[in-house]
Amino acid sequence: MNIQFKKGVLELCVLSLLNRQDCYGYELVEHISKYINISEGTIYPLLRRFRKDGYVTTYLQESPEGPPRKYYKITDEGRKAFENLLEEWEAFIIGVNRIIRGE
Amino acid sequence: MNIQFKKGVLELCVLSLLNRQDCYGYELVEHISKYINISEGTIYPLLRRFRKDGYVTTYLQESPEGPPRKYYKITDEGRKAFENLLEEWEAFIIGVNRIIRGE
DNA sequence: TATGCTACCTTGTAATGCAAGATACTATTA
DNA sequence: TAATAGTATCTTGCATTACAAGGTAGCATA
Numbered sequence: 001m002n003i004q005f006k007k008g009v010l011e012l013c014v015l016s017l018l019n020r021q022d023c024y025g026y027e028l029v030e031h032i033s034k035y036i037n038i039s040e041g042t043i044y045p046l047l048r049r050f051r052k053d054g055y056v057t058t059y060l061q062e063s064p065e066g067p068p069r070k071y072y073k074i075t076d077e078g079r080k081a082f083e084n085l086l087e088e089w090e091a092f093i094i095g096v097n098r099i100i101r102g103e
Numbered sequence: 104m105n106i107q108f109k110k111g112v113l114e115l116c117v118l119s120l121l122n123r124q125d126c127y128g129y130e131l132v133e134h135i136s137k138y139i140n141i142s143e144g145t146i147y148p149l150l151r152r153f154r155k156d157g158y159v160t161t162y163l164q165e166s167p168e169g170p171p172r173k174y175y176k177i178t179d180e181g182r183k184a185f186e187n188l189l190e191e192w193e194a195f196i197i198g199v200n201r202i203i204r205g206e
Numbered sequence: 207t208a209t210g211c212t213a214c215c216t217t218g219t220a221a222t223g224c225a226a227g228a229t230a231c232t233a234t235t236a
Numbered sequence: 237t238a239a240t241a242g243t244a245t246c247t248t249g250c251a252t253t254a255c256a257a258g259g260t261a262g263c264a265t266a
Contacts, residue, residue, distance in 0.1 A: 004114075004221075005195045007253060008107020013202045020205060026213050035198030042254050044215060049253095066212035067262050086203070092108045093196065095138030099116045100189070102123060106223060107253075113223085129244050145223050147246060152222095169243035170231050207266100214260080223252090229245075236239080 006036060010046060012089055015074065015082035018056060024069035047072055055081050109139060113149060115192055118177065118185035121159060127172035150175055158184055 013032050017023055023031075029043050050056045055078030063069045074082070116135050120126055126134075132146050153159045158181030166172045177185070 004111025004254090005192065007110035007222090009199055010254085011107075013199065016203045016205075024213080025215095032202060035201050036195070039255055040214085041216085041256065041258095045253080048215095063213075063262085065263060067214060067260090069213070089108065089199075092139070096112055096116065096192075098138050099135060100119045102119075106251095110222065110253090127244080128246095142224055143245085144225065144247085148222080151246095166231085166244075168232060170229090170245060172244070209264100209266080211264085212262080214262105216259080217257085219254105219256085221252100221254090223250105225250085226248090228247080230243100231245105232241100232243080234239100234241080236237100 006038070009089070010036075010038065010042065011050075012082070012085045014043070014046060014050070015055070015078060015085065018072055018074040019079060019082050022071045022073045024061075024071050026069070028072075050078065053081075054078070109141070112192070113139075113141065113145065114153075115185070115188045117146070117149060117153070118158070118181060118188065121175055121177040122182060122185050125174045125176045127164075127174050129172070131175075153181065156184075157181070 010032070013036070014028055017028060017031060025040070025043050025047055028047075029038060029040050032038055032043075047056065050072070051058060054075060056072045056074055059071050059073065060068045061071055113135070116139070117131055120131060120134060128143070128146050128150055131150075132141060132143050135141055135146075150159065153175070154161060157178060159175045159177055162174050162176070163171045164174055
């Protein structure tokens with residue numbers, strides 16, 4: 001797995017999942033790493049960035065197992081960011097494919 | 104254009120173009136930036152990395168305009184790297200799409 | 207007791223895109 | 237002649253970010 005591919009795309013993936021439902025950090029790692037190899041040391045700083053940028057809010061909830069879970073809830077601003085990012089991603093893929101396939 | 108998307112993908116694009124024909128740096132910038140916004144400060148260090156890793160060899164050729172052009176020629180090793188990178192890229196896209204589209 | 211799983215977090219390192227700037231050659235125009 | 241613009245190369249320093257590695261803590265099971 002090429003590390004560099006991931007840069008920027010993880011934000012898109014996380015926002016996409018949060019757009020469907022509130023999640024806690026560990027849950028996001030588990031879900032995403034089914035398809036893309038990521039670690040917790042990547043997700044937690046990213047979520048802190050999101051909160052700082054106003055893309056998510058958080059609330060605590062007790063867990064039936066282990067310490068309490070910190071849930072992340074996407075905001076309207078986060079939703080806008082997600083839509084922009086998704087558009088950019090799709091345009092990017094098209095551009096890359098044109099270059100790779102030789103126009 | 105999200106800067107982060109580009110990381111890693113530029114290597115794939117450059118190798119893909121060199122796989123079709125020898126190019127000089129400035130030419131690569133012009134070609135790629137038709138679809139993806141990149142600058143010379145990105146390409147030249149990348150090409151130096153490629154040479155260091157044995158993915159390309161170089162030769163100089165006079166230009167009808169401006170200073171001599173440094174052409175980059177892909178090696179067998181570079182071609183292998185390209186094929187691996189392409190496979191990884193395609194698998195990566197599939198994974199990302201699964202996450203974004205909700206499996 | 208200790209092992210393993212869940213769940214959170216931080217620190218330091220490595221990788222790399224880019225802005226900004228330098229250099230230099232050629233051609234065109236004032 | 238001087239100035240401008242285009243081609244073409246390169247370097248330095250900064251910002252971003254993924255991750256390995258480590259730490260803390262709660263709960264369940266052996």
